[in-house]
Amino acid sequence: MAQPVISATGLYTPPHSISNDELVESFNTFVANFNKEHAAEIEAGTVEALLPSSTAFIEKASGIKSRYVMDKDGILDPERMCPCIPERSNDELSILAEVAVDAARKAMKAADKKPEDIDAVVLACSNLQRAYPAMAIEVQNELGIGGFAFDMVVGCASAVYGIQMAVDLIRNGTAKCVLVANPEITCGHMNYRERDSHFIFGDVATALIIEDAATCTVNGAFEIVSARLKSQFSNNIRNNFGFLNRCAEEHAHDPDKLFVQEGRKVFREVVPLVSDMIVSHLKDEGFTPGDIKRMWLHQANCNMNDLIAKKVLGREPTQLESPVILDEYANTSSAGSIIAFHKYHDDLAPGDLGLMCAFGAGYSAASLLLKKRA
Numbered sequence: 001m002a003q004p005v006i007s008a009t010g011l012y013t014p015p016h017s018i019s020n021d022e023l024v025e026s027f028n029t030f031v032a033n034f035n036k037e038h039a040a041e042i043e044a045g046t047v048e049a050l051l052p053s054s055t056a057f058i059e060k061a062s063g064i065k066s067r068y069v070m071d072k073d074g075i076l077d078p079e080r081m082c083p084c085i086p087e088r089s090n091d092e093l094s095i096l097a098e099v100a101v102d103a104a105r106k107a108m109k110a111a112d113k114k115p116e117d118i119d120a121v122v123l124a125c126s127n128l129q130r131a132y133p134a135m136a137i138e139v140q141n142e143l144g145i146g147g148f149a150f151d152m153v154v155g156c157a158s159a160v161y162g163i164q165m166a167v168d169l170i171r172n173g174t175a176k177c178v179l180v181a182n183p184e185i186t187c188g189h190m191n192y193r194e195r196d197s198h199f200i201f202g203d204v205a206t207a208l209i210i211e212d213a214a215t216c217t218v219n220g221a222f223e224i225v226s227a228r229l230k231s232q233f234s235n236n237i238r239n240n241f242g243f244l245n246r247c248a249e250e251h252a253h254d255p256d257k258l259f260v261q262e263g264r265k266v267f268r269e270v271v272p273l274v275s276d277m278i279v280s281h282l283k284d285e286g287f288t289p290g291d292i293k294r295m296w297l298h299q300a301n302c303n304m305n306d307l308i309a310k311k312v313l314g315r316e317p318t319q320l321e322s323p324v325i326l327d328e329y330a331n332t333s334s335a336g337s338i339i340a341f342h343k344y345h346d347d348l349a350p351g352d353l354g355l356m357c358a359f360g361a362g363y364s365a366a367s368l369l370l371k372k373r374a
Helices: 020-037 039-044 055-062 095-111 135-143 158-171 243-251 263-284 302-313 333-343
Strands: 004-012 016-019 066-069 120-124 148-152 177-184 204-212 222-231 292-297 353-360 364-372
Touching (some): 004 095, 004 158, 004 333, 016 020, 020 039, 055 302, 095 135, 095 177, 095 204, 120 135, 120 158, 135 148, 135 177, 148 158, 158 177, 158 222, 177 333, 222 263, 263 302, 263 353, 263 364, 292 333, 333 353
Parallel strands (some): 120 148, 120 177, 292 353
Antiparallel strands (some): 004 204, 016 066, 222 364, 353 364
């Protein structure tokens, strides 16, 4: 049977970064303007006054210090608070495909792969630009790849689900080499007027080359030992935007058409779900938490990651055991654990074990047990 490996990764980082101070200044200007405009209603008790945000609140709640975005000016404009991303004609490359292609080309170069070496493209992310044609097919076309391509959407676990899909394609002989792309332009679904979540997300794109070890020509690839996938329905993270909204136009622009979550409920429910999944995954494969040299966890919240790592290891994790990138990138949805892997894997020795884990809306969760090859 073929042995799938991750032979290379690629990362696209947008050109603009927004600090917490910049985001808070914009948000608090919006809050002051709103409270002034609605002063009479607030005084009468018919409208609730909005509360300001602060850099200290954001960093304590999440560990996030900045985020990269496709457009900065539109987000920071208190009168707009939404990125300016012009619509493109059908003859132009879509913006989501554009960032995916950038990351994909970097991964292909690192893996020493040409378009004709790749049999399939899996585009796995939580925020698709459109329903059809599949974004994956547009990426496939732009890169000149043959074979087939398809989209996957499983919330923040999409990238790891996509990797496992590539593994299955390789093991069953459908493909020998698969490109998995994870473009996340999250600023488009973010409600920058909502105090508890206006700071959460950032934009990015990642890509991976998954192939049969027999065709891998680069050093330091990671063998994909096994995977665990788990889903459990929850409304605690939700986005109700879709093509049916036009059929109920009176609610088409309600806040639930953007990202909404019950953050405290998510924390309480996801931490045990994920930590128990990781521990049982290791046990099923004959390993203990002490065998793991590195955990590349979903980068949603530093407090959540610390608690999951602590529950798995039975102690506080070191910075290298569970690396953090969300301080710079914020929550990049499905791409977060891939960025952590991209930046923190070169120092591992052949034979070292690592675990990649992503989790989010759905709930959806996935873990991959990886072993570094010579």
